[in-house]
Amino acid sequence: MADKPRIRLPKDAKKGDVIQIKTLVSHVMETGLRKDDSGKLIPRKIINAFTCTFNGKPVFSCELEPAIAANPYLQFTARVEESGTFRFSWTDDDGTTITADETITVAG
Amino acid sequence: MKPGVLLAVGFALLGLAASTSRDAAAQTAPPLATDGGAAARPWVRYKGWPERDESKFNTLAKLASPPAPTAPRKLSAPLAGDAATGAKLVADRNRGGSCLACHVMGPAGGADLPGNVGPDLSEIGNAGRDDEWLFNTVYDARVYNPETVMPPWGTHGLFNDEEIGHVVAFLKTLKAPAKFKTVLDDPTKRPPPVETRDNLDSMVNPGMWAVEKAPDLWKTKGPSGSACADCHADPAAFKAWAAGMPKWESRLDKVLGVEEFVTRHAKVTTGHVWLMQSAEDTTLSVYLHNLANGTPIHVDVSSGPAKEAYERGKALSLRKLGQLNFACMDCHSPQKGGLKWIRGQWLGEQKGQYDHFPTWRTSLNDIWDIRKRFQWCQVNIRADELPPDAKEYGDLELYLAAQNEGLKLNVPGIRH
Amino acid sequence: MPLTRRQTLALGAGVLVATVVDLPAWATPSEAGAEIAKFTGGKGAEPGPITIDLPEIAENGNTVPLSIVVDHPMTAERYVSDILVVSDGNPRPGFATFHLTPMSGRAEAATRVRLNTTQNVIVVAKTSDGKFLTAQKQVKVTIGGCGG
Numbered sequence: 001m002a003d004k005p006r007i008r009l010p011k012d013a014k015k016g017d018v019i020q021i022k023t024l025v026s027h028v029m030e031t032g033l034r035k036d037d038s039g040k041l042i043p044r045k046i047i048n049a050f051t052c053t054f055n056g057k058p059v060f061s062c063e064l065e066p067a068i069a070a071n072p073y074l075q076f077t078a079r080v081e082e083s084g085t086f087r088f089s090w091t092d093d094d095g096t097t098i099t100a101d102e103t104i105t106v107a108g
Numbered sequence: 109m110k111p112g113v114l115l116a117v118g119f120a121l122l123g124l125a126a127s128t129s130r131d132a133a134a135q136t137a138p139p140l141a142t143d144g145g146a147a148a149r150p151w152v153r154y155k156g157w158p159e160r161d162e163s164k165f166n167t168l169a170k171l172a173s174p175p176a177p178t179a180p181r182k183l184s185a186p187l188a189g190d191a192a193t194g195a196k197l198v199a200d201r202n203r204g205g206s207c208l209a210c211h212v213m214g215p216a217g218g219a220d221l222p223g224n225v226g227p228d229l230s231e232i233g234n235a236g237r238d239d240e241w242l243f244n245t246v247y248d249a250r251v252y253n254p255e256t257v258m259p260p261w262g263t264h265g266l267f268n269d270e271e272i273g274h275v276v277a278f279l280k281t282l283k284a285p286a287k288f289k290t291v292l293d294d295p296t297k298r299p300p301p302v303e304t305r306d307n308l309d310s311m312v313n314p315g316m317w318a319v320e321k322a323p324d325l326w327k328t329k330g331p332s333g334s335a336c337a338d339c340h341a342d343p344a345a346f347k348a349w350a351a352g353m354p355k356w357e358s359r360l361d362k363v364l365g366v367e368e369f370v371t372r373h374a375k376v377t378t379g380h381v382w383l384m385q386s387a388e389d390t391t392l393s394v395y396l397h398n399l400a401n402g403t404p405i406h407v408d409v410s411s412g413p414a415k416e417a418y419e420r421g422k423a424l425s426l427r428k429l430g431q432l433n434f435a436c437m438d439c440h441s442p443q444k445g446g447l448k449w450i451r452g453q454w455l456g457e458q459k460g461q462y463d464h465f466p467t468w469r470t471s472l473n474d475i476w477d478i479r480k481r482f483q484w485c486q487v488n489i490r491a492d493e494l495p496p497d498a499k500e501y502g503d504l505e506l507y508l509a510a511q512n513e514g515l516k517l518n519v520p521g522i523r524h
Numbered sequence: 525m526p527l528t529r530r531q532t533l534a535l536g537a538g539v540l541v542a543t544v545v546d547l548p549a550w551a552t553p554s555e556a557g558a559e560i561a562k563f564t565g566g567k568g569a570e571p572g573p574i575t576i577d578l579p580e581i582a583e584n585g586n587t588v589p590l591s592i593v594v595d596h597p598m599t600a601e602r603y604v605s606d607i608l609v610v611s612d613g614n615p616r617p618g619f620a621t622f623h624l625t626p627m628s629g630r631a632e633a634a635t636r637v638r639l640n641t642t643q644n645v646i647v648v649a650k651t652s653d654g655k656f657l658t659a660q661k662q663v664k665v666t667i668g669g670c671g672g
Contacts, residue, residue, distance in 0.1 A: 003317070006310065006311060008311060018629030018630055019629075022311055024310075024311050026314075026317075031638075033615055037155060054627065057625075057627060058623075058625050058627070059625060059627045059628060060622070060623065060624055060625070060628050060633075061622075061623045062620050062621060062622045062623060062633070063620065063621045064619075064620050065616065065618035065619055065620060066616070066638075067611070067614055067616065067618065067619045067637055067638050067639075068619060068620060068635060068636070068637060068638070069586065069587035069588070069635075069636040069637055069638050070473050070586075070587070071314055071473075072635065072636070073311070073634070073635055073636045074633070074634075074635055075591070075632075075633065075634035075635070076622070076624075076628065076632060076633050076634075077628055077629045077630045077632050078627060078628060078629055079598075079626075079627055079628070079629030201667075204670060205669055205670035209669050209670055220642075220667065221664070221666065221667050223669065290664070292580060292581055292664055298581075301583065432670070449669075450668075450669025450670060451666075451667045451668060451669045451670075452581065452664075452666035452667045452668065452669075453666060453668050453669040455669075470583065470584060470586055470587050471583075471584040471586050471668075472586075473586065473587075488670050489670060523583075524583040524584050524666075524668075
């Protein structure tokens, strides 16, 4: 996983709003079905899991398969009742994890 | 001009330009490396691209194709062909896209997204055509229509006589309109694609990541100790430049596009070796075009050499290329195949084909400049491609840019 | 019409898909069915208010935008807890399994997928009270003109 993950969500919201969150991480998502020039199968290497928590509580998560396109894009929603921090994490087949945080200010 | 002299000129300009605005630098012709090529040498086709050697057929650089026959071939005996084999052959994508790329043909290929560059052949079995006519139309339709877009399947060795016999046998069974599974399969009812993606949104278009990376590249010092930023402190000065490219360059006696300009200019001013189609060269081409987004394309085709280049480009766009014998205009002018379907792909016309390059290609997960797009087109119509810095590509690019006069740059694009 | 658990188990995984989700005749009996059976524990899934947003024709199969909206409450008492996405024409049927919570606010998820060929994308949603809802959509994957 090379570049920083890209995350888009509003900087602020009102209590009870349901906001939309867009995430994108740069990753080849190698399926394990492609062959290299010598005819050998290129081993699978994908982001296989993603989690999103808010102030430590689970909001949304998923397991991904090789059929998810390269540079996996995940969009979902969250209802915010208080200000705080979203934490996002992506896990690679090789066990490494990349995380990113985004804060939001919630009024009311 | 010797490279040493040019280098000295480059350094002299560097001294001047470092403390002046870009306007001052623009008064003198920008320094360019005029020795050598701007692309990898020897030119080797990209790995993963079709490996066919098409040296027996025309390219944009040379004529080689066999001549068209002057008269239809007479059949010595009635054709003996197997319709079922013919049905397979017309749908065979290994034979240059298959007949279905251009023709609806009744049940052939499951009537799955056939094209409509050529006439619907679903009822040709009832059209009163004899075996000789059918054979020769497939073998080499030029004997009946010299302006045809139809590939010369026989003359160019794509089908042998026996196979054409099978195809004819199949054609003679076609006596009823095609039955499409969905309205999308019928090319006469299929809606042309409309591009609705926000190509400037980095969440949608990975091509935009080049725009984000470019400022760092701009500031990266090359072997000579300087960077783009040393002369061009404010990239915003380029807010119209790319819209005037490509341009005739008399020092090189060819048309230079943005990519080749960057290669030759960076080499002599910074020492950076950024060959055409390298990651760095493509990134900077995306960046320089993007900086000029919103500016109407306007290329100079008025002066002597530029006008001649334009005329050469126009002639090249009409030259039949490769084993499939297609000219650019066969697919991209509405008088021929433009604004029609090949299989499930829409053929655009020239206007609108240039303003979004370099473009992200979703089918290939990569960002391509216009020269790479030319090369890919050629290889897929079974013609040998030229190196990216070929002067013929410059002529063709100038002609294409002129057809896009007035359209505003919108780079990077995102396309199939 | 939903089958009883005994009936669906008796029919077996491949037929489960064909009967319960009412797939058209050309769907591959499948791996896709097996994935769904694993997800539902063999229970039946009813056609449900699931909107699957996919292009009618994808320009190619490399990256196809997919978005799913389940019209269902997302409260602490009743919510969509999981969404399975599979298809019947890829080398392997799985795409993703989304896990939602009441904090998700809406039962929605979107991503971009790879499609090998024209096929059906099948969505099965599980609710917190143990029900399964399903819907599917066909995507035509464009056959290119001459390799380009």
